[in-house]
Amino acid sequence: MKAEIITIGDELLIGQIINTNQAYIAEKLNTVGIDCDRMTTVGDSPTVITDSFTAAFNRVDVICVTGGLGPTHDDITKKMVCEFFNTELVMHEETLEHIKALAQRRNIAMIQSNTDQALVPKSCTVIPNFVGTAPGMMFEQNEKYFFVMPGVPFEMKEMLDNWVIPFLLKKNDGSVVLHRTLKTTGIGESMLAKEIGDVEPIIGTDGTVTLAFLPNQMGTKLRITVKDTSSDSAKMKLQHAELLLRAKAERYIYSDDEKDLEDVIGELLKERKMTLAVAESCTGGLIANRITNVPGSSEYFLGGYIVYHNNMKMQSLGVPEKLILDHGAVSKVVAESMAHGARMTSQSSVALSATGIAGPTGGTPEKPVGLVWIGYSDAESTFALKFNFGDYRMRFKDRASQAALELLRRKLLKMM
Amino acid sequence: MKAEIITIGDELLIGQIINTNQAYIAEKLNTVGIDCDRMTTVGDSPTVITDSFTAAFNRVDVICVTGGLGPTHDDITKKMVCEFFNTELVMHEETLEHIKALAQRRNIAMIQSNTDQALVPKSCTVIPNFVGTAPGMMFEQNEKYFFVMPGVPFEMKEMLDNWVIPFLLKKNDGSVVLHRTLKTTGIGESMLAKEIGDVEPIIGTDGTVTLAFLPNQMGTKLRITVKDTSSDSAKMKLQHAELLLRAKAERYIYSDDEKDLEDVIGELLKERKMTLAVAESCTGGLIANRITNVPGSSEYFLGGYIVYHNNMKMQSLGVPEKLILDHGAVSKVVAESMAHGARMTSQSSVALSATGIAGPTGGTPEKPVGLVWIGYSDAESTFALKFNFGDYRMRFKDRASQAALELLRRKLLKMM
Numbered sequence: 001m002k003a004e005i006i007t008i009g010d011e012l013l014i015g016q017i018i019n020t021n022q023a024y025i026a027e028k029l030n031t032v033g034i035d036c037d038r039m040t041t042v043g044d045s046p047t048v049i050t051d052s053f054t055a056a057f058n059r060v061d062v063i064c065v066t067g068g069l070g071p072t073h074d075d076i077t078k079k080m081v082c083e084f085f086n087t088e089l090v091m092h093e094e095t096l097e098h099i100k101a102l103a104q105r106r107n108i109a110m111i112q113s114n115t116d117q118a119l120v121p122k123s124c125t126v127i128p129n130f131v132g133t134a135p136g137m138m139f140e141q142n143e144k145y146f147f148v149m150p151g152v153p154f155e156m157k158e159m160l161d162n163w164v165i166p167f168l169l170k171k172n173d174g175s176v177v178l179h180r181t182l183k184t185t186g187i188g189e190s191m192l193a194k195e196i197g198d199v200e201p202i203i204g205t206d207g208t209v210t211l212a213f214l215p216n217q218m219g220t221k222l223r224i225t226v227k228d229t230s231s232d233s234a235k236m237k238l239q240h241a242e243l244l245l246r247a248k249a250e251r252y253i254y255s256d257d258e259k260d261l262e263d264v265i266g267e268l269l270k271e272r273k274m275t276l277a278v279a280e281s282c283t284g285g286l287i288a289n290r291i292t293n294v295p296g297s298s299e300y301f302l303g304g305y306i307v308y309h310n311n312m313k314m315q316s317l318g319v320p321e322k323l324i325l326d327h328g329a330v331s332k333v334v335a336e337s338m339a340h341g342a343r344m345t346s347q348s349s350v351a352l353s354a355t356g357i358a359g360p361t362g363g364t365p366e367k368p369v370g371l372v373w374i375g376y377s378d379a380e381s382t383f384a385l386k387f388n389f390g391d392y393r394m395r396f397k398d399r400a401s402q403a404a405l406e407l408l409r410r411k412l413l414k415m416m
Numbered sequence: 417m418k419a420e421i422i423t424i425g426d427e428l429l430i431g432q433i434i435n436t437n438q439a440y441i442a443e444k445l446n447t448v449g450i451d452c453d454r455m456t457t458v459g460d461s462p463t464v465i466t467d468s469f470t471a472a473f474n475r476v477d478v479i480c481v482t483g484g485l486g487p488t489h490d491d492i493t494k495k496m497v498c499e500f501f502n503t504e505l506v507m508h509e510e511t512l513e514h515i516k517a518l519a520q521r522r523n524i525a526m527i528q529s530n531t532d533q534a535l536v537p538k539s540c541t542v543i544p545n546f547v548g549t550a551p552g553m554m555f556e557q558n559e560k561y562f563f564v565m566p567g568v569p570f571e572m573k574e575m576l577d578n579w580v581i582p583f584l585l586k587k588n589d590g591s592v593v594l595h596r597t598l599k600t601t602g603i604g605e606s607m608l609a610k611e612i613g614d615v616e617p618i619i620g621t622d623g624t625v626t627l628a629f630l631p632n633q634m635g636t637k638l639r640i641t642v643k644d645t646s647s648d649s650a651k652m653k654l655q656h657a658e659l660l661l662r663a664k665a666e667r668y669i670y671s672d673d674e675k676d677l678e679d680v681i682g683e684l685l686k687e688r689k690m691t692l693a694v695a696e697s698c699t700g701g702l703i704a705n706r707i708t709n710v711p712g713s714s715e716y717f718l719g720g721y722i723v724y725h726n727n728m729k730m731q732s733l734g735v736p737e738k739l740i741l742d743h744g745a746v747s748k749v750v751a752e753s754m755a756h757g758a759r760m761t762s763q764s765s766v767a768l769s770a771t772g773i774a775g776p777t778g779g780t781p782e783k784p785v786g787l788v789w790i791g792y793s794d795a796e797s798t799f800a801l802k803f804n805f806g807d808y809r810m811r812f813k814d815r816a817s818q819a820a821l822e823l824l825r826r827k828l829l830k831m832m
Contacts, residue, residue: 013452015443016630018436022457027431036429038464039457041438048454179430190487190529199489212460213488214427216568223427278722284708285701288722292700295776295809303728306694306704306720308713312762316719316732346728360711370521388522392547393711395570
């Protein structure tokens with residue numbers, strides 16, 4: 001079965017709200033083997049809404065519509081659905097009772113617009129809304145299924161998870177869809193594609209397996225998708241593709257379950273009962289911030305030194321003034337001294353450091369904007385590596401923080 | 417002019433990625449008076465892509481396409497655009513030089529797929545990509561404009577803001593659309609609405625002025641939009657609405673030009689030739705990270721102490737052990753001692769601190785998850801204020817960092 005998702009609302013078309021419903025619905029449909037072919041977002045305009053219904057109904061078997069079911073004048077979805085299915089609104093007593101009970105519990109007086117919410121198209125199957133007032137609707141016609149749900153994400157999710165998806169699971173044609181995402185970093189998309197080489201041996205030629213490269217400033221995700229008729233065969237194909245990919249790119253893969261690098265290094269540190277401190281100049285606290293986004297990070301993260309000013313490098317971390325004068329604050333020896341100083345001062349097992357030129361100004365021909373030294377220190381060694389992360393400040397910080405965490409991951413796994 | 421947005425990518429259709437590009441583009445088009453009528457999301461499928469191009473081209477004047485311009489096998493947008501406009505790919509020398517220079521600067525070897533990125537449809541105008549490798553394209557036909565941009569949000573935004581929007585601004589139909597966004601913080605949406613009261617005196621009744629409340633975890637934006645026939649009249653109406661809003665809510669407004677709070681406090685510190693240091697526990701580096709996102713922040717930001725472990729609070733900031741033992745690390749006196757310690761140690765003019773319980777665990781009935789003390793210290797006074805920012809870790813950190821920066825803003829402006 002193929003699906004389309006139609007989201008309705010002026011607030012989406014002016015970019016006031018980011019459309020999270022689409023992605024949520026698509027992901028859930030996917031889990032029951034239904035591919036979403038297209039997503040359409042339209043405003044509270046009768047002709048465009050009807051047009052989108054017609055087009056989707058002609059193309060696919062499952063249509064999921066959200067939005068425009070509220071009690072205000074610009075919520076016209078119910079009216080448009082009635083016209084589309086050539087039916088009329090009737091009072092749905094169960095829904096009315098539910099709304100009355102809800103109003104009473106919340107201590108709100110019932111007004112006309114509340115009562116109107118219990119009006120539903122005569123020919124639909126009502127999908128109960130246990131967490132709000134607007135009921136959902138399902139129309140079945142020529143083995144096509146047309147669902148209408150509220151736009152409030154919380155209400156939509158409840159209805160989708162507990163009514164729509166179980167309903168579709170029973171109707172589904174038996175195809176199985178599996179995904180695996182391998183997150184890589186420390187290598188560009190093009191180089192990664194080159195290392196992996198010809199994808200045909202990995203994904204085969206029968207079209208059941210696909211591989212996508214999804215790059216962002218943190219690295220490139222490799223997404224394997226298998227669509228098959230049996231669960232066993234799908235699992236085998238997924239495993240096969242993953243093994244072959246790993247054989248080519250294992251070194252760069254830090255997660256196969258959507259975890260971020262800060263989660264991964266957190267687990268590695270916990271397993272090893274090690275503690276971490278950071279000394280940041282150019283990244284300005286981003287490394288520490290990412291590490292502390294992980295619940296429970298206080299178990300292994302002792303703290304950080306944001307040594308923006310050179311005095312702080314000297315005073316907090318004991319970086320010798322002579323090193324800064326002779327080599328500059330952005331230098332291999334200062335990065336090393338920062339990492340070493342952070343480890344000694346905090347008494348941590350390992351420490352990371354970053355010193356560089358985030359830009360947009362402050363570069364020289366010898367030390368251009370984008371240059372960064374990432375330092376590492378443990379009881380056995382202290383060293384620093386040189387990178388260039390470009391001249392856009394925010395991305396520079398993201399990439400430098402990612403490189404620091406990746407360096408730690410590789411050291412903890414004895415990959416370097 | 418009417419617009420449609422087409423976003424391309426399988427990762428969108430399986431719900432792996434939330435489509436933020438759509439909202440961003442729609443909002444920007446809106447600022448130059450172009451309404452978005454419809455947004456369509458399709459996968460990496462030739463027929464569906466072509467079909468979406470045709471439909472949009474028949475309906476509207478401006479089409480913005482993003483995604484599928486990368487160097488890997490599943491990126492087919494460029495090919496489909498060529499077919500659609502009946503043209504062929506040719507090497508674009510400037511882009512090739514740009515890619516080569518980028519590769520050299522990043523110390524990456526040029527491979528075939530990098531070179532291929534410089535191939536562009538013969539009949540397009542190339543939109544340069546200053547922050548990545550895939551060039552953008554613009555096709556002009558029958559006074560319709562068809563833009564193709566990369567799907568990487570960062571690259572798309574740069575291209576949209578600096579090329580597409582200025583281009584469309586010149587082509588636009590003469591209706592004037594003005595926006596002003598007043599960013600508020602330190603007050604909830606409902607309370608803010610109550611303070612502002614009846615909006616009719618502010619926006620009038622002729623429908624040319626609208627006011628939107630746009631809340632997020634950083635505060636509530638008040639967006640005034642004026643759509644009018646003359647620039648003078650629009651400006652006057654905007655000014656009028658802004659003045660009336662300010663009269664009601666001045667205290668909470670920290671920016672009227674989309675600046676973030678870290679930009680605002682940066683300017684205030686620079687004007688006063690003051691320096692800042694921070695001491696963070698529960699915010700884990702987020703305050704420092706935000707401050708250092710601002711170019712030139714090294715002028716006033718000396719550095720920070722991420723004192724996650726209590727030993728670091730004592731050792732780096734001189735917080736007396738007895739204070740921690742008697743009152744706990746999350747307490748008024750420890751927040752004050754942290755701010756004072758950060759100021760003394762770094763020799764800054766002012767210092768901020770934050771200590772709290774970010775969750776999800778670690779709360780007690782007396783000190784629940786969400787509790788945070790924000791400390792402030794300057795030469796004249798040291799104090800701390802208590803907040804509760806709820807039990808969702810990431811939002812807690814955002815809100816705590818915002819409260820700390822807002823406290824600094826109000827102190828610098830002598831509002832408290």
